[in-house]
Amino acid sequence: xxxxxxxxxxxxxxxxxxxxxxxxxxxxxxxxxxxxxxxxxxxxxxxxxxxxxxxxxxxxxxxxxxxxxxxxxxxxxxxxxxxxxxxxxxxxxxxxxxxxxxxxxxxxxxxxxxxxxxxxxxxxxxxxxxxxxxxxxxxxxxxxxxxxxxxxxxxxxxxxxxxxxxxxxxxxxxxxxxxxxxxxxxxxxxxxxxxxxxxxxxxxxxxxxxxxxxxxxxxxxxxxx
Amino acid sequence: xxxxxxxxxxxxxxxxxxxxxxxxxxxxxxxxxxxxxxxxxxxxxxxxxxxxxxxxxxxxxxxxxxxxxxxxxxxxxxxxxxxxxxxxxxxxxxxxxxxxxxxxxxxxxxxxxxxxxxxxxxxxxxxxxxxxxxxxxxxxxxxxxxxxxxxxxxxxxxxxxxxxxxxxxxxxxxxxxxxxxxxxxxxxxxxxxxxxxxxxxxxxxxxxxxxxxxxxxxxxxxxxxxxxxxxxxxxxxxxxxxxxxxxxxx
Numbered sequence: 001x002x003x004x005x006x007x008x009x010x011x012x013x014x015x016x017x018x019x020x021x022x023x024x025x026x027x028x029x030x031x032x033x034x035x036x037x038x039x040x041x042x043x044x045x046x047x048x049x050x051x052x053x054x055x056x057x058x059x060x061x062x063x064x065x066x067x068x069x070x071x072x073x074x075x076x077x078x079x080x081x082x083x084x085x086x087x088x089x090x091x092x093x094x095x096x097x098x099x100x101x102x103x104x105x106x107x108x109x110x111x112x113x114x115x116x117x118x119x120x121x122x123x124x125x126x127x128x129x130x131x132x133x134x135x136x137x138x139x140x141x142x143x144x145x146x147x148x149x150x151x152x153x154x155x156x157x158x159x160x161x162x163x164x165x166x167x168x169x170x171x172x173x174x175x176x177x178x179x180x181x182x183x184x185x186x187x188x189x190x191x192x193x194x195x196x197x198x199x200x201x202x203x204x205x206x207x208x209x210x211x212x213x214x215x216x217x218x219x220x221x222x223x224x225x
Numbered sequence: 226x227x228x229x230x231x232x233x234x235x236x237x238x239x240x241x242x243x244x245x246x247x248x249x250x251x252x253x254x255x256x257x258x259x260x261x262x263x264x265x266x267x268x269x270x271x272x273x274x275x276x277x278x279x280x281x282x283x284x285x286x287x288x289x290x291x292x293x294x295x296x297x298x299x300x301x302x303x304x305x306x307x308x309x310x311x312x313x314x315x316x317x318x319x320x321x322x323x324x325x326x327x328x329x330x331x332x333x334x335x336x337x338x339x340x341x342x343x344x345x346x347x348x349x350x351x352x353x354x355x356x357x358x359x360x361x362x363x364x365x366x367x368x369x370x371x372x373x374x375x376x377x378x379x380x381x382x383x384x385x386x387x388x389x390x391x392x393x394x395x396x397x398x399x400x401x402x403x404x405x406x407x408x409x410x411x412x413x414x415x416x417x418x419x420x421x422x423x424x425x426x427x428x429x430x431x432x433x434x435x436x437x438x439x440x441x442x443x444x445x446x447x448x449x450x451x452x453x454x455x456x457x458x459x460x461x462x463x464x465x466x467x468x469x470x471x472x473x474x475x
Contacts, residue, residue, distance in 0.1 A: 025336040025345060030329065037328035127324040130285055131338040131382070132313025134306055219285050222320070223276070 027137075031145045038117075045113040046153040049106055049198070053157025054164075056102040056197055057190055059095045061165050064187035066092065103201050106150075110205025114146050118209045125213060126221035139210050146206050154198035158191060232261035232421060233282055233390070238291035240277055240444075251277040252288070253444035259423065259437075261296075261389075264416040266435035267425045273441040275425035279392045282423060283316045284308040295390070313338060317383030317420075321395035323375040325367040325382075331374075332363040335381045346385065353381035357411065373404030380411060391415060393424040397431055409434045 035042045066088050118125070128138050165186050235257040241250045251274045259265055267275040280286035281293045284300045285308075293300045295315070303311060312318075325334045335350040354363050357377035367375055376396065383391055393412070397405035409431055416422045416436070424431055432438050440448040 024347065025333050025340055027340050029333070030326075030337070030340060033328045033333075123324070124326055127320075127326070128337070129309065130283075130312065130318055130320075130324075132309050132311075132316070132386075133338070133341065134309040136306075137341055219280060222285075222324075 027141055027144070031141055031148065034121075035145060035148060041113065041116065042149055045109055045149045046156065048109045049150055049153025050157035050160065052102045052106045052109070053154045053194055053198065054161045055098055055157075057158050057161025057194055058164065058168075058184070059098040060190050060193060061161070061184045061187060062091060063095045064190070065185040099197070103197055103204075106198060106201035107205035109153075110146055110150055110202050111208050112205075113149060114142065114206050114209030115212065117142060117145065118212050122216065122221050126216070126218035129218040130222060135214060139213055142213060143206060143210065146209075147202060150198055150202045151195070154195055158194040161194075162186065162190065231258035232263075232296055233257075233259040233423075234292075234294040235278065235281065236292050236294070238278075238281060238288040238293060240274075240281070240286070240288050250444055252281070255291070255444060255446065257439065257446055259421065261421055262416070262419055264412065264422040264434075264436040265424070266432040266438045267423065267441060268427070268432055268438055269441035269447075272443075274444040275441055276394050277444075278441070279394055279423060279425050282390065283318060283392045284311045314386060315389050317386065317388040317391040319376070319379050319383045319391065319393035319396050321398045323367070323372075323379045323399075325375055325378055327367055330364045330366055331359055331370065331378045331381075334367070334378050335385055337382065338385055350381070350385055353384050354378070357381050371404075372400045373408070376400055376404070376408055377411075380408070384415070388420070390421045390423065393422070393426075395426055395428075396424055397426065397428045402430070405430055 125138055125142070128141075129135060165184050168184050235255055238252050238255040239250070240252040241248050243249075249272075251272075253274075255274065255278065257278075267278060269275055277286065281288060281300070282295065284303065287293075287301045287308075291301075295311075298311070300308065300311065326337060329337065331354060332350055335353060336345050336347065339345045351363070354360060354377075357380055359374060359377055359381070362370060362374060365374075367378070370378065376399075383393075391412075396412070397408060400408065405428065412422055412424070412431075413434055422435075424435065426432060438448075439446055
């Protein structure tokens with residue numbers, strides 16, 4: 001005699017099990033659902049990080065472009081070359097400035113997103129702790145959420161930047177020789193450098209919201225409602 | 226380490242909070258004993274210290290002076306990590322405002338306390354939701370549930386770890402009277418199965434169904450009364466036959 005289907009079997013989560021996957025609910029599911037719930041903010045933060053990563057990649061590829069352009073230079077430079085050296089010096093300073101700005105702005109984006117997350121979800125985070133989830137685990141969840149936004153943005157910005165280099169390279173090299181543009185060159189180390197800057201920015205930016213969590217008392221949050 | 230105390234023993238507990246420039250004494254030398262398997266209603270006006278006492282027993286708060294001992298374990302001496310583990314393994318919290326996670330479904334909300342476990346008890350979560358009458362609402366997010374349904378999800382969540390103590394702060398404070406009756410009946414059922422239930426409440430319906438009522442005022446017990454001692458004896462018999470599972474340490 002067949003038994004009637006239980007509610008579990010009619011649940012969509014149970015359907016996942018029926019398709020051969022083990023029914024589960026993990027912190028990753030929680031984080032993804034939370035990112036989806038706050039998708040406007042997540043997308044906005046990710047786009048900001050992507051834009052900064054894109055700028056970083058583009059300006060860093062100029063640095064590589066200068067190195068390529070002047071690599072064959074020997075002997076006494078002509079007047080025209082001296083002018084180009086001057087332009088190179090100015091542009092290199094811009095590269096450093098943009099790199100530093102990318103780092104600072106990326107850290108601010110992460111920090112801002114983290115603080116909004118922590119403040120908006122303080123009641124939820126306090127509830128998690130009241131239910132017995134330890135503080136390091138709550139910190140892990142918030143960090144993972146910020147890391148997804150950060151690395152998602154860095155990935156998008158880096159890929160976009162790398163795709164743009166070949167397109168811009170030819171035009172910009174011509175302009176550079178006329179003293180008004182800059183050379184671009186693909187450098188494979190740009191990929192890990194971009195992620196390094198992202199990681200550094202994330203570490204700086206996430207520290208404030210994570211300290212905020214560590215220092216907050218779940219009891220006070222729950223009591224104040 | 227059993228010190229020969231009651232199941233829950235609150236001894237000379239003092240707790241003060243700073244509110245602006247003044248200090249409020251929430252518990253003022255509180256003494257109380259609760260037996261295993263009891264169903265206690267903490268009654269009293271707002272500010273009597275009911276919620277503070279619940280938080281102390283649940284390891285959410287620690288006393289300024291005195292001690293809180295649960296099954297021989299002094300909760301007040303545990304550090305934050307140990308208290309989190311104690312809460313996870315031994316205590317089920319039911320909040321007045323349900324405190325459900327809005328982005329998660331009812332089923333996922335029930336699984337939240339165990340989501341870090343290697344093998345979360347998915348089937349148990351389903352069974353608990355079926356038991357509280359939400360078999361058709363498992364995939365609904367809290368925003369699509371009524372107040373009573375949300376409270377049922379919160380009850381299922383409190384039970385996911387099979388805790389020995391269930392603490393409820395104003396469990397009927399935000400639901401209609403019909404649902405409140407059903408919730409209280411459910412509490413009574415859980416108590417019959419061996420759970421020690423402690424409820425902070427203003428609701429006479431809750432206190433009427435409780436086995437013991439403790440009245441509090443200004444951080445003191447003003448009156449405590451056990452309604453039914455024979456049930457505790459019955460519970461002791463069940464315990465002797467291994468009918469009740471208990472977890473003291475994580």
